[in-house]
Amino acid sequence: MPVEETILAGLNAQQREAVTTTEGPVLIVAGPGSGKTRVLTHRIAYLLSVRHIDPHQVLAVTFTNKAAKEMRDRLERLVGAQINGLTVGTFHAFCARVLRRDGERVGIAQDFTIYDDADQISVMKQALRDLNLDPKQYGPRTILSTISAGKSNGVTADEFAGLASSYWEEIAGRVYPVYQRLLRLHNALDFDDLLLMTFLLLTTRQDVLDRYQHRYRYIHVDEYQDTNHVQYRLVKELAAKHQNLCVVGDPDQSIYGWRQADIRNILDFERDFPKAKTILLEQNYRSSRRIVDAAQAVISMNTQRKQKHLMTENADGPAISVREHYDEGQEAQFVVQEIQRLVTVGPYRPNDCAVMYRTNAQSRILEEACIRFGLPYQLIGGTRFYERKEVKDVLALLRLVHNPSDGAAFERIIDNTPLGRGIGKQSVAALNAWARAHNTAAVAGCRALVEGMEPLPPVTGRPATGLADIARFVAGMRATLHDTGIVAFFDALLERSGYLRMLEEAGIDEADRVENVNELRSVVADYEMLEAPQALATFLEEAALVSDQDMYNRTADDTEKATLITLHAAKGLEFPVVFIVGAEENILPHSRSQESAAELEEERRLFFVGITRAKERLYISHVFKRTVWGNEQYATRSRFVDSIPPDIIEEIGSSTRRLPAVSPPQTNATRWETHPQPLPHREGSNGHAGQTRVPLPASGGGQGVGFRAGDRVSHPKFGDGAVVSVRDLGDDQEVTIAFVGAGVKKLMASLARIEKRR
DNA sequence: GCGCCCATAATTTTT
């Protein structure tokens, strides 16, 4: 069979068109389960094998390492060695590569370090100190996200202040340049910088742009609906010469608007590229007809979308199960036991099943149920490997050796490793002030202390010795780097820093920390074949850009586990059986998303993503009563569920009870209690299945709810104030109050001792 | 400089 036939075999008409339309801009709008990845890989295979395009001229960008790896693997299976020279990678990895190669043209050193969230916060705190801004009033996180939004929209430090349109942005506008200067001093870039700096490089250095434009004749972007403004402009620049840009995405699966993903990039593609050809992939090969119908019904409630109709030739499949449970404990128990039932009855295995939820906080109760009823599970998300304290500590040591200017690593080492013993806030502040005055890195100050060279940082005694030791440590490790392998270097680093000894001396409760350090060592060992300096650089780069997904895939060889996952993280996956739990107002849609129609639509898309992960069976559940932050509140079924046509639903246990949002003063709200045992509810106690619940008369509490904006109130600690706004949370309220002396506070009506004044 | 205790806050998180 000719190559062309092989590549096009089994594709439907639209898919074929998407694969063979290689010239000019192409927008592929790919519904869930429509063979998007297949189209993308086959298209590249077609370019290489049929059109005989040099792989060096083909670029494919994705958002995750996992997607990049999958694309590469599938391509290799299709065309074998022809993929050599092909560029497949995440946006960030691609940009990092460009900057390592050509960044010097815009003042970025070749060995820059990539800063993660924690590093950014450490730098931001320093910036706030430099500006004498109170970090309590101006939360480092919040300022960072404002700056991040700016960077994602292509706004530089110089431009930001001029564009500020609120007091908050004005503050951010003052901080941004200082933050940026510190990053530069540390020889570091944050994630947003990778994109923005690459964009700036390409738009200010014509020769560099020419080179990349010339090289990449064919450009592909996966998950195009998730691109932000900078990514969009970057792609547009790269594709400007050849115009062979193929973007694939689904606006209905855009769930990262809060990360500045700009849904307009896909909605407006045809306007931006007038010659663009749009291909709709509407046939779903993944899910049963009922699931597809449910998804279609839900998503069609959105107004901001590109019209498309999902359809499938798959069988109807079983009805969609919608259930109300008493509380999240019952819900979790049902889910776990239902999975066990499906496994017993067949033909399902635990790993065919996934439980999806809106927030990570919901996973705990599910985990507990899995443990209690003996269902093996795999939790996705949670604390990532690279976010573990000990892993970050060791990474900080490695980073400082690699890039001695790395101030965030330096601070981390002082705070968390034996090298920092005896060095306190005072000394660090003095050193930082000195570094700022001399426009150099803190480590340079340590070096000055070793050599006794002027100008000396104003630190003496024990702290000075400690700082000098750090400089000696860095210099010593750098010296050995050239004559050992990376693993020997890693071991020497743990030894000389005293870090491993510190963990071991901490005893058994730190045993898994040692374990994690060993795990990190085994990752490092993968780079042993490289020269140590190169190995270190490559390892650090990949550690900075790798997400947890890739890590856990490494270890997820056991296939007999059910998956617990957030709806966000579930995008791109599929499972025969899917449970969506917590389908309630204020959870899904999340309470924080109810302010604007756009956010609400994004929540609906999130629900849509969840539904469309299911191939055969879909369970949606909500509860009567949910405990949030230790408060019991009555829940209302999510409005999203109501848009699923009743005839494809099997509804069980749904009561018509709908309590008013706020309990009336003479409360007849019902308090429920576990009966008969266990009393009290103890963790680890078992045999608590099948308990019955009986209503008990209400008592106590309840007082103090029913506030309205404008109410004058007083609080024993904060004094007098006025209610600014009220958010109803089932039977409680979150009240925002402006106090005369104490400022604005958010308080829970049921907990805080707020009294109405008149 | 270190460590404990209490106040505070609390979505989602591809990189």
Place this chain on the structure above:
DNA sequence: TTATGGGCGC
């Protein structure tokens, strides 16, 4: 409810 960070006391 839980996690984290800052402040205060030693």
